[in-house]
Amino acid sequence: MVMFIDLYTEANTFLHRLDPRVKIFAVLLLSVLAFLMTNLYSLLLLLSFIFLLLFLSRAKWSKTYFALKFVLRLMLLIVVLWPFFDRTGTPILLDFGPVQITEPAIWRGVTSALRVGCLASVWYILMFTTSQRDLVLALVRFGLRFDYGLTIAVSLRFFPTFVSTIDSITDAQKARGLVFAQGGLLERSKKYVAVLVPAVVSALRMADSLSLALQSRAYGARFDRTYLRQLKMQAKDYVALVVVVTLLVLPMIAKYVYSVPI
Amino acid sequence: MNRLGVSSYSLVVSVAAILAFLLLSTGVQASVITAQGSEAPVADAGDDITIVVGDTIRFDGTGSIDDVGITNYTWNFTYEDEMQLLYGSAPEFEFLTVGTYEVTLRVTDADGHNDTDILAVVVEGNFLMKYWPFLLLGALVAVVIFQLFRSSRRKEFVSPKLVARYGVLTALTAAVTMATFVPFAPTKGYFNLGDSIVFFSALTFAWRAGGICGGFGSAAADILLGSGYFAPLTLLAKGSEGAVCGLLGRIRGGHRYAVVLGIVAGGACMVFSYFVGELLLLNVGWGAALAEAAGNTLQVAIGGTIGALLAFSVKKAYPALASE
Numbered sequence: 001m002v003m004f005i006d007l008y009t010e011a012n013t014f015l016h017r018l019d020p021r022v023k024i025f026a027v028l029l030l031s032v033l034a035f036l037m038t039n040l041y042s043l044l045l046l047l048s049f050i051f052l053l054l055f056l057s058r059a060k061w062s063k064t065y066f067a068l069k070f071v072l073r074l075m076l077l078i079v080v081l082w083p084f085f086d087r088t089g090t091p092i093l094l095d096f097g098p099v100q101i102t103e104p105a106i107w108r109g110v111t112s113a114l115r116v117g118c119l120a121s122v123w124y125i126l127m128f129t130t131s132q133r134d135l136v137l138a139l140v141r142f143g144l145r146f147d148y149g150l151t152i153a154v155s156l157r158f159f160p161t162f163v164s165t166i167d168s169i170t171d172a173q174k175a176r177g178l179v180f181a182q183g184g185l186l187e188r189s190k191k192y193v194a195v196l197v198p199a200v201v202s203a204l205r206m207a208d209s210l211s212l213a214l215q216s217r218a219y220g221a222r223f224d225r226t227y228l229r230q231l232k233m234q235a236k237d238y239v240a241l242v243v244v245v246t247l248l249v250l251p252m253i254a255k256y257v258y259s260v261p262i
Numbered sequence: 263m264n265r266l267g268v269s270s271y272s273l274v275v276s277v278a279a280i281l282a283f284l285l286l287s288t289g290v291q292a293s294v295i296t297a298q299g300s301e302a303p304v305a306d307a308g309d310d311i312t313i314v315v316g317d318t319i320r321f322d323g324t325g326s327i328d329d330v331g332i333t334n335y336t337w338n339f340t341y342e343d344e345m346q347l348l349y350g351s352a353p354e355f356e357f358l359t360v361g362t363y364e365v366t367l368r369v370t371d372a373d374g375h376n377d378t379d380i381l382a383v384v385v386e387g388n389f390l391m392k393y394w395p396f397l398l399l400g401a402l403v404a405v406v407i408f409q410l411f412r413s414s415r416r417k418e419f420v421s422p423k424l425v426a427r428y429g430v431l432t433a434l435t436a437a438v439t440m441a442t443f444v445p446f447a448p449t450k451g452y453f454n455l456g457d458s459i460v461f462f463s464a465l466t467f468a469w470r471a472g473g474i475c476g477g478f479g480s481a482a483a484d485i486l487l488g489s490g491y492f493a494p495l496t497l498l499a500k501g502s503e504g505a506v507c508g509l510l511g512r513i514r515g516g517h518r519y520a521v522v523l524g525i526v527a528g529g530a531c532m533v534f535s536y537f538v539g540e541l542l543l544l545n546v547g548w549g550a551a552l553a554e555a556a557g558n559t560l561q562v563a564i565g566g567t568i569g570a571l572l573a574f575s576v577k578k579a580y581p582a583l584a585s586e
Contacts (some may be wrong), residue, residue: 154429189455
C-alpha cells in the first residue's frame with residue numbers, strides 16, 4: 001500500500017497562498033453547508049465544487065485516492081445497509097415480509113453517503129494546501145496557547161519518525177523469525193507487542209532528550225514571546241472569506257426564509 | 263480507519279438476520295372486526311407524527327373499526343394554502359414545507375355512517391432544528407476545550423517535560439494507529455492498535471495524558487489519513503476513552519481489577535460516543551452505525567489487552583518510569 005505521511009502537496013496555487021485561517025474557516029462553513037443540504041442534487045453539486053477546488057489546487061490523484069479510500073468504504077456501507085433499516089416510502093421494490101426495500105430509502109442512503117463524502121473531501125482542501133507549520137501557526141493566532149501549539153507541532157514533527165521507527169522494528173522482528181501473517185486475530189495482534197514495547201521505550205527516551213533540548217533552548221523563559229513568521233490577512237483573503245460566507249448564507253436564506261428544499 | 267472494523271461485511275449479514283427476526287416477531291398485527299348490528303364506525307388516524315422536511319409520511323388509518331366494514335377513507339388537510347385530499351387506508355404524502363398540519367381522517371362504512379379523527383403532523387426544519395440539544399452540547403464542549411486552552415491562569419508555560427511527553431505520546435498514538443494494521447484476510451478488513459497506546463498512556467501517566475494523547479493523537483491520525491470529518495468525534499470518543507481509563511485504571515496503584523475496570527469503562531465510552539455520533543451527527547443510518555460499533559468493540563477488546571500488557575512490560579524494560 002502506498003502510504004502518505006503528510007497530505008500536504010507543495011505547489012503554488014491560489015489555495016496554497018490563501019491565509020490558513022481562511023481555509024480553516026472555509027472547511028467549517030462548507031461542512032455546515034453539507035449538513036444543511038438534504039437534497040441529492042445539491043449535495044452532488046457541493047461535491048463537484050469541492051473536487052473542482054481540489055483539481056485547481058493540483059491535488060495528486062494517488063494522494064486523493066489514498067485519503068478517500070477509508071471514506072469510500074464507509075459510504076459503501078451506508079448505501080448497502082441503509083434500505084434495510086428504513087422501510088418508509090413507495091414504490092416498494094422488494095418485499096420479504098419484514099424486510100422491505102423501497103426506492104426512496106435507497107435514495108436516502110445515497111444522499112447520506114454523499115453527505116459523508118462531502119464532509120470528508122472538504123478537509124482535503126485544507127490538508128492538501130496547507131503545511132503543518134502554517135496550520136499550527138493559524139491555531140496559535142486563533143488563540144491557542146503557545147505551549148499547546150508547540151505540543152501539537154512536536155507531535156506532528158515526530159509522527160513520521162515514529163511511523164518509520166515502527167516499520168524498522170517490524171522489519172527487525174521479521175528478520176528474527178516473527179511471522180505476522182499467521183494465526184487468529186488475537187494471536188496476530190499479540191505479536192505486535194514485540195514491536196510496540198521497543199517503540200514505546202524509544203519514544204519515551206526521545207521525550208526525555210527532547211525535554212532537555214527544550215530547556216537548553218530557553219523554552220518558557222519569557223511568557224510574552226514573539227514569532228518569526230507572522231500571518232497577515234490580505235485583500236484576497238478577505239475576498240475568499242466573503243465568497244465562502246456567501247456560499248453558506250445564500251442556501252440558508254433559500255432554505256429558511258423561502259422554504260426552498262435544498 | 264478503525265471505524266470500519268474487521269468483519270464489516272460478515273457483520274452486515276448477521277445484523278440483517280437479527281433485524282429480520284425482530285421485525286417478524288413484532289410485525290404480526292391482528293385486525294379487529296366486530297360482528298354486530300350496523301353501528302357508526304370509529305375513526306383512528308393513528309398517533310401524532312413528527313418528521314423532518316422532505317420526509318414522506320405514510321398515514322395509517324387501519325386502526326379504525328366498523329361492524330360492516332369501512333368503504334372509504336378520506337384524509338384532508340391544508341398544505342401550502344391548498345386543500346389536499348388523499349384516499350385509502352394508508353396513503354402517502356411528501357412534506358416539503360415546515361409547519362404543523364392538522365390532518366382530518368373521515369371514514370365511511372357501507373351503510374353511510376361516518377366518523378372523523380384528527381392527527382397532527384409536525385414537520386420540523388431539519389437536522390439543525392431537530393438535534394439542537396446535541397449541537398448545544400457540542401458547542402459547550404468546544405467552549406470548555408477552548409477556554410481550557412486559552413485562559414489557563416498560569417502566566418508561564420507548562421514544563422518542557424510535559425510538552426515533550428505529551429507531544430511524543432500523541433505522535434506515537436497517531437503513528438501506531440497508522441502503521442499497525444492487523445490484516446484480517448477473510449473480509450479484507452483490518453484494524454489498528456492505536457487504542458493500545460491510548461490505554462498505555464492512561465494507565466502509565468494518568469488520566470490527563472490518556473485524554474490528551476488519546477484524543478489528539480487519534481484525531482490527528484484521522485486528519486492525516488484523510489478522514490478529517492471524523493476528527494471531532496474521535497477527539498471526544500478517544501479522549502474520553504483515555505481519560506476514563508486513566509481515572510479508573512489507577513485506583514489502588516493500578517490493581518489488576520482496576521486496570522480491567524478502567525479498560526472496560528474507557529472502551530465503553532469510546533464505542534458509545536462513536537455509535538451516538540455516527541447515528542445522530544453523521545446520520546450514517548442504523549446499519550452502518552451498528553456494524554461500526556461491533557468492529558469498535560472488538561478493537562477495544564484487543565487494544566485493551568495489548569495496552570495492559572504494554573503498561574506492565576514497558577515498566578520493566580524502562581525502569582526510569584517506575585520512579586514516576
